[in-house]
Amino acid sequence: MTRRIINHPVLDKIDETNVISFTFNNTELRGLKNESLAAALLANGIRTLRVHEESGTPRGIYCNIGHCFECRVTVDGQQGVRACLTPLKEGINVSSGETFLTSVRDWRSENE
Amino acid sequence: MSKVIIIGAGPAGLSAAITIAENGLDVLVLDEYMIAGGRLLGQLYEEPNGNWWNGIKESQKLYEKAVELGVKIYLNTPVSNIEKIDDTWVIYTNTETYTTSHLLLATGAAEAPLPIPGWTLPGVMSVGAAQVMTNVHRVKPGYHGVIIGVNVLSSAIAMELKLAGIGVECIALPKMNKVTKESGNPMDVMNSLLHVSHMAPSTFVKLGSKLMKNEFMKKLGISFFPKSGVKMWDIPIMLRKAVIEIYGDGKVEGVKVATISPTGEVIAGTEEKIGADFVCIAGGLYPLAELAAVAGCPFYHIEELGGYIPLHNERMETTLDGLYVAGNITGIEGAKVAISQGITAGLSIIHNYGLSNQEAAIQAAIHHIEQTRKEAFIQFHPAVKEGKQKLKQHWENHRNSKKLEILS
């Protein structure tokens, strides 16, 4: 887990012992219990969480705090779950968002 | 029915909850995040007295104090809508619906985007996202990144990334276009940078703020600003180069930059590439006030406060009965100001509840907000005070028009 910042010059050392497993698109991965799903995936080197429903281009996290809805994934069958707001639990099955219709707050495209 | 409900467990919401619980009212706090503390969690910087402001520790302190006083805090609970039915505020979440007579909105701020070609590539994120990944979740957003947007927040976070051993290739401006206007114009950015000078332990910004007090000196500063940038915490800050595109095949591989004129125009033929595995976009903060809007609060656009502000008075009351606001929803400022606003809102709620007279305490708390603002280490807009003055005027006008309505 080299992407993790275990020791930090100012902040406390993190506890990396509470390792649990989960799957993403059928691949088994490991992460720390209760960290965000987005953090767990990034720690595994995974940036692409889904592909855009229409254009098919890959998408990852953007705001990381629940505002932009870019990080939508499917967790144990439930669609449209924000990976940045979801605590990691043992054994959950996560997959890239499937095509679904919802009023997505795509506030950035209007500014292009 | 809870006596008081607070939406948002950031510094404002938690401080309000503590104040209210200390006075014996029961409080429920709802927050969609998995940890209490809001945007305070990611904050980390050294104050002029040499102490570190450690947002995680500060959040923990507030959270533990609130819990000790019996405050109920429900995390992982996004509020999707609020409405007033008869005399009761109804709060809709992903699970349950809650009701109360006194509701405080302490939803904080959000980051504005900067539209730059390539922003949807995985690896592009807001600068706050990188802050949270690094300081809260302790996962590197990447190994070496580029930050687009030169402002208070991006300078602070660049330093935090360095502290965690993450490479930052440079902080650069976005190419100017309709939307990026000010953040893409070197002159405007230089102006705003004069107000972060106290944060730069080194060179330019500090020097610059003394040198560039008048317009002419500022223009000179921009023209002579070295194209390779000046360094802050060893990170080049480029005011003469702008990012014109983020590139990569399926993920970020780097950015294309070009030299720009002092007014922000791209000089043809100067394009070059800078490699990076992540890119942060720093478009600035604005108050997150959607819930106040659906509730029916009147809004005013106040540039100095960061955007559209729900009308409220110094006691943190809105124009709607039983609805209060505190923290960054009232304007973009640091966490200490948010805390003092939370305390003020808490006292107002107790007072209006009729349990005890808090008039003196409220006046002292209002004074304390102003004091905290004056001493603030981070100031997001140099004219916050003037912004607050404008808001006060809007409040007076509103009240007078209400009086007229009643008279006529």
Ligand SMILES: Cc1cc2nc3c(=O)[nH]c(=O)nc-3n(C[C@H](O)[C@H](O)[C@H](O)COP(=O)(O)OP(=O)(O)OC[C@H]3O[C@@H](n4cnc5c(N)ncnc54)[C@H](O)[C@@H]3O)c2cc1C
């Ligand atoms: C990305 C980002 C980074 C920042 N970094 C700094 C910094 O480094 N230094 C600094 O001085 N200031 C920083 N700020 C400014 C920051 O807003 C203030 O310092 C302070 O945290 C504001 O406190 P608050 O209580 O008003 O809001 P916040 O701290 O933002 O807390 C608001 C809380 O409300 C919750 N919430 C919002 N909407 C809902 C909803 N609909 N349902 C349920 N819960 C909801 C959020 O999850 C959050 O926990 C940052 C702001 C942002 C947005």
Ligand code: FES
């Ligand atoms: S990354 Fe923006 S909502 Fe999750």
